[in-house]
Amino acid sequence: MPDLKKADKEHFLAKVWKDPVWSKVISAGILVVIGTATTYFFGLWPTLKGWFWLVLSYLGATTRVPNWLFGLLIVSALVVLVGVGLVVFAVVSKAPNPEPDWKNYTSDNFVGLVWRWEYDSKNSIRGEHCYCPHCDFRIIPVVMRDWHVPESVSFECNNCGWRMGPIQNKLEYILQDVRLRVEHNIRKGTYKKY
8 A cells, every 4th residue: 555645644634524425424423422422421321221222112012003103103204394394494485585775776866967767677777767856857858969069968857947958978878877876876885875
């Protein structure tokens, strides 16, 4: 048999200890040794031996129904109870989790406007709409395009006449900025103050 070096032995022991099966076998062996030593030092062997013979004599006793059948029924009942408990636990643990509180964060003020949005099934922001900061009327952004001027966006309330802009930017970039600010507030937790 080849001679294993100390480093190889330590590597082997570390590998065995990290193995999911062998680590449990080793820990069970340690528990058996500790349990055996404890019962020996406290003088519990005669008590354990008496209990063992009491159970064995009960299972071997005769009645109209054999006691071993009662034992089998008890074990079967325990198996069924454990199975039912596991099924109930699985059903309860699969209960839908409540929505995270950031899902209630659907409104904020950005770029001088009130913005509202929703979240889709993948938790992405969608349906961003702006509202007048004075009367809370929904504003339809007006995109202005001209061949000699960069694209710009104006916001005008049809209810109270409030007006903002023009902002020299594309509407999709403004909406992207709103989404990025929402994501930033969620990530930083600052949305909780709204």
